Ligand SMILES: [Fe+2]
């Protein structure tokens with residue numbers, strides 16, 4: 001059982017006290033992290049009491065403690081899921097061999113890059129979301145935003161622990177760089193482009209936590225399979241927290257749809273202009289935001305055909321999400337039928353198509369929310385259905401990059417595409433309208449007019465609970 005030592009400066013279940021050098025290195029990094037949080041984390045809420053959960057163990061039952069804290073005093077810690085006895089590599093050319101407790105020399109730079117790329121997204125999203133508190137639709141939502149933010153901060157700790165513990169001086173330098181790059185910075189941007197896009201409104205935030213945090217889930221799931229056991233254990237525990245982030249996205253969009261349907265019923269119309277005039281968000285606008293954030297997140301899986309994905313799998317560094325659901329774990333003779341632009345297609349080695357395999361299972365997972373939202377719309381008696389864009393739509397990586405394709409996946413001319421785009425992704429007017437709705441609502445239990453209240457509160461507390469006490 002992994003108890004967590006809370007008397008230490010850095011709560012952890014990795015026996016940090018027994019490794020003085022590592023402990024000192026991390027205690028040296030800690031004030032840099034806090035400084036980063038102060039400068040780049042949520043603005044102006046440092047003195048607020050926020051009802052947050054904090055990880056206190058990796059037990060399936062009761063791994064979190066709930067209580068009011070000032071965010072700068074949050075106990076960011078290092079928690080790895082319990083080791084699996086005699087764990088063996090579950091895929092690739094070394095399948096069946098014992099997992100690695102240290103980084104094999106030949107994979108050192110690749111593993112470091114994979115960990116840095118994952119780690120970079122965590123503080124990036126905190127930076128992207130730092131202004132959102134000022135326009136929260138309720139205290140419940142404000143608390144959820146901050147919960148996501150502190151946990152992304154903890155995910156940064158998780159990756160920094162691996163860098164410090166297993167990658168020596170290079171790892172320590174990378175840990176500093178993770179605090180030096182900033183989302184949207186002209187000179188030192190974050191590594192992945194989705195994490196440099198500004199986030200100025202809550203519809204985008206809910207789309208981001210629905211689609212982009214779900215990409216995070218898939219990355220973590222593939223690392224949970226890794227032969228590098230400390231990475232696997234780290235990611236297994238991170239997935240526990242990640243589920244809440246996607247919950248925030250899914251229920252956020254559900255509540256917006258619900259409110260829109262109420263207004264449609266009240267006004268007896270589906271005219272977007274009238275719905276907007278009533279302060280709610282029309283369904284076609286929601287669809288455009290879904291198209292935007294889904295397509296942006298699809299690029300995060302990388303190119304359809306990738307020699308890196310092949311090498312990472314063959315070596316055991318990165319598996320497929322839920323690797324055990326597959327029959328073939330080596331993939332040396334499997335092929336994948338890949339559809340390409342201009343009606344062409346090609347059989348490519350399965351090992352080189354793993355990004356696409358992951359993207360497909362990700363899209364399937366994305367359908368869950370769509371089904372729920374559409375059920376609400378159907379029950380309200382409307383014909384419109386929300387949908388996911390095709391994985392070929394608006395891509396900037398891979399064979400479909402820059403190819404004019406409709407959200408349904410049909411290749412069209414450049415002119416048709418340019419013309420269609422304004423009905424497929426948010427226009428400047430859409431964005432201005434959404435902005436116009438963003439006003440801070442901080443009376444306990446009150447909701448902004450464009451979103452319905454949640455079905456229940458946090459941790460069995462009522463919706464009206466004062467989840468954030470502002471001073
Ligand atoms: Fe995360």
Ligand SMILES: [Fe+2]
Pocket residue numbers: 152213216242245
């Ligand atoms: Fe997340």
